[in-house]
Amino acid sequence: MARARLVIATAALVAAGTTRADWMQPDAAYREAQMLARLAARDTTGHAGDPGRLDSLGAQLMKLTRLDDAEQVYGRAAALDPKDLEALAALGKIALFRDRLAAAESLLAGADAAPGALEDLLAVRVRRGDYAGAAGLADRLQLTGKAELLRAMAEAPIYQVANGPETTRVPWVSAFPVPLVRARLNGQTVLMAIDTGAGDVLLDPATVRRCRVQKLSAQRTEFWTGSRVAVTNAIVQRLEIGGLRIERVPAGALPLRKWSLEVNPLGEPVAGVIGLNLLERFTPTLDFERHVLELRRPGAGFAPAAGAPRVPFEMWGESELMVYGSINGGRRMAMVLQSRLPACGRGAPPEVFDEVGVKPGMLSRIAKGAGQWLQGRAWTSVLVPTLALGPVVQDKVQGWSGALDPSEVMRHGVRRDALLAGDFFRDRRLTFDWRSHEIVVEY
Numbered sequence: 001m002a003r004a005r006l007v008i009a010t011a012a013l014v015a016a017g018t019t020r021a022d023w024m025q026p027d028a029a030y031r032e033a034q035m036l037a038r039l040a041a042r043d044t045t046g047h048a049g050d051p052g053r054l055d056s057l058g059a060q061l062m063k064l065t066r067l068d069d070a071e072q073v074y075g076r077a078a079a080l081d082p083k084d085l086e087a088l089a090a091l092g093k094i095a096l097f098r099d100r101l102a103a104a105e106s107l108l109a110g111a112d113a114a115p116g117a118l119e120d121l122l123a124v125r126v127r128r129g130d131y132a133g134a135a136g137l138a139d140r141l142q143l144t145g146k147a148e149l150l151r152a153m154a155e156a157p158i159y160q161v162a163n164g165p166e167t168t169r170v171p172w173v174s175a176f177p178v179p180l181v182r183a184r185l186n187g188q189t190v191l192m193a194i195d196t197g198a199g200d201v202l203l204d205p206a207t208v209r210r211c212r213v214q215k216l217s218a219q220r221t222e223f224w225t226g227s228r229v230a231v232t233n234a235i236v237q238r239l240e241i242g243g244l245r246i247e248r249v250p251a252g253a254l255p256l257r258k259w260s261l262e263v264n265p266l267g268e269p270v271a272g273v274i275g276l277n278l279l280e281r282f283t284p285t286l287d288f289e290r291h292v293l294e295l296r297r298p299g300a301g302f303a304p305a306a307g308a309p310r311v312p313f314e315m316w317g318e319s320e321l322m323v324y325g326s327i328n329g330g331r332r333m334a335m336v337l338q339s340r341l342p343a344c345g346r347g348a349p350p351e352v353f354d355e356v357g358v359k360p361g362m363l364s365r366i367a368k369g370a371g372q373w374l375q376g377r378a379w380t381s382v383l384v385p386t387l388a389l390g391p392v393v394q395d396k397v398q399g400w401s402g403a404l405d406p407s408e409v410m411r412h413g414v415r416r417d418a419l420l421a422g423d424f425f426r427d428r429r430l431t432f433d434w435r436s437h438e439i440v441v442e443y
Contacts, residue, residue, distance in 0.1 A: 026331070027351035030415065033063040051077040055086045065334050065415045067094050089114035093412070096120050097314045097322070099437060101128050116413055123318045126150070145220030149233040152216060153250055159281045160247040166300040168242035172291040178263045178340035178422070179286065180270065181293055184240035185211040190271035193263060194286065194293060197338025197419065198224050198275030199319040201236060201249055204256040207271040208234060215253065222252055223320060224273075225338070226347055226419050227405035229254055241274070244295060249278060276319050285431040286339060288422065294431075304431060309391040310438040313337065316412055323420060323439070325389040327356040333417040336404075337439075339430075345394065345423030346384055347403025352417045358382050360401055379403050387424055392441050394424050 025031065037060035044053045054077035061070035071094050077087040092107030093116070101124055108121040118141055125134035131154035138147035174180040179194045185203075188211045199222055208215055216233035223229075231252025239246045251272075260270040283302055285294035296302060314322045321337045327346070341347050353359070360380040379400040387397045404419055429442040 026355050027349075029409075030064075033060055033415070036060045037064060048076065049080060051081040051084050051087065054080075055084065058087065058090055062090060062093075062414050063410070065332075067097065067414070070094065085111040085114040085117075089117040089120070092117065092124075093120050093414075096124055096127075097316050097414075099127075099315055120317075126318045127315070143220065145218035145233060148216055148218040149220060149250060152233070152235055156248060158248045158250060159278065161281070161297060162238075162245040162247050164242070164244035164297070167294060167296045168244050170242040170293045170295070172293065174264065174267070175288070175291045177344075179288075179291070179293065180264060181241070181274075183274070184238075185236060185271065186213065186238050187211075191264070191268055193270055193273045193340065194279075195224075195273050195338060195340050196276045196279065196286075196321055197336060197341070197421075198222070198273045200231075200275055200277050201239070201251040201272060202231065202256070202275065203234065203236075203251050203253050203272035204260070204269070205232075205253050206257075206269075208253045211271075213237070213251065213253075220252070222254075223317075223408070223411075225341065226336075226403045227408060239278075241293075241295065244297075246278070246281075276321060279432070280319075280434060283431065283433070285429055286422075286425070287429045288425050289427045289429060302431060302433075304440045305442045308440050308442045310433075310436075310440055311390045311392060312438055314437070316414075316416075322416065323389055325387065325420065327352075327358065327384055327388075327418075328386055329388075330356045334415065335418045335420040336416060338419045339422050339425075341400065341403060341419055341421035344400050344403070344419075344421045345397035345426075346387055346399040346418055346420060347379070348399070348401065348418035349404055349406055349409065350380075350401045352404075353382055353384075353399070353401050358384055358399070358401075387420075389420065389424070392428075394426075398423050 040057040040060050044057050047053050054073050058070045058073040074087040074090045077084050088107050088111035092104045095104035105124045108117050111117045122137040131150045135147045135150035170181050172179045183192045214235045219230050219232050221228045222231050231254045234251040234253050236249040236251050239249050264270050283296040316322050323337050360382050379402045382399045382401050384397040384399045386395045431440040
């Protein structure tokens with residue numbers, strides 16, 4: 001303990017004394033995790049049979065998003081001590097991220113006393129469709145609003161496709177700064193955005209009233225646009241997209257008027273957002289070249305272009321789609337794929353852009369972005385020279401500095417650095433292959 005306190009104190013002094021020296025360096029928290037990982041690796045050398053030392057190393061590897069290495073270390077610790085709750089919880093988290101849900105549930109159920117294990121177990125049960133079981137966990141975690149929605153979801157099947165073709169193609173009304181499509185809510189025509197960064201469908205309260213959407217009593221928080229927002233629980237009785245009619249769609253209501261002015265300033269108000277949880281019920285294609293949304297029902301065929309690049313993805317928590325990429329040839333970073341952050345290809349805290357030498361210009365500091373109302377502070381526009389996502393590379397990508405709230409960087413106990421948004425995919429088609437956990441990118 002004395003050594004750990006000394007290391008942390010030293011790191012704090014170093015961080016406090018750095019100003020211009022931080023230029024082109026990871027932020028202080030990342031550098032501290034690197035240092036502690038090196039110290040833990042040194043202390044583990046010659047003591048590979050000590051589960052406690054292995055746990056210390058695994059914890060730092062998780063903070064650095066080195067999940068493969070952490071899985072090996074924690075796997076060794078669990079083999080040495082089958083009752084090592086920290087190791088079981090970490091292995092369960094990694095299994096959750098990689099959609100090995102049966103294994104994740106078994107590991108997490110045996111480690112529910114470990115910090116964060118119940119939250120991950122809740123996510124497992126939601127993703128497996130055990131909404132009643134998830135509601136019980138939400139009660140234990142004192143997530144009253146979440147429990148209410150989960151009980152409503154357990155009452156009858158959700159996302160029921162009542163009719164429609166095997167594949168439907170819906171042209172976008174507008175492509176920039178976000179894709180907008182026509183839909184029908186309980187028979188009334190509305191304008192909705194498409195965003196893989198939202199979980200459930202999001203609706204403006206005025207739309208909820210006008211379309212007589214079933215509104216529940218409690219509120220919960222949702223991750224959207226790089227931070228947590230408060231939403232009121234709701235269930236959409238009937239949502240029609242193209243020729244598809246989908247019944248009992250979980251939703252959340254929150255004020256969207258100011259956001260609508262950002263994404264459709266000269267047009268009609270945007271009534272809501274179609275999120276990832278609905279898109280997951282189909283094989284979706286977001287065609288940024290032809291400005292079309294394609295939804296294929298389960299079992300419908302999909303034949304991508306020969307040799308089309310495939311980008312692996314993970315699913316963190318309940319519905320946060322994560323990919324790995326880099327800026328300007330820098331280190332590998334975990335990014336939330338939010339298909340449409342307004343007028344943007346990448347959003348990140350200022351420290352992440354500083355690390356790779358991306359700074360806003362004078363005019364960018366004056367012209368602030370949508371973050372003022374989304375997160376309570378303004379975003380600043382930057383231009384990212386190059387952004388790589390595996391085999392897919394784009395240059396001169398617009399970005400928002402400040403678009404990922406600092407509290408979200410370590411939300412899952414694993415570091416993520418940025419939001420990856422639609423401007424990166426301009427003139428490309430994205431198809432989400434849920435079975436292989438890959439995004440097919442066609443040019």
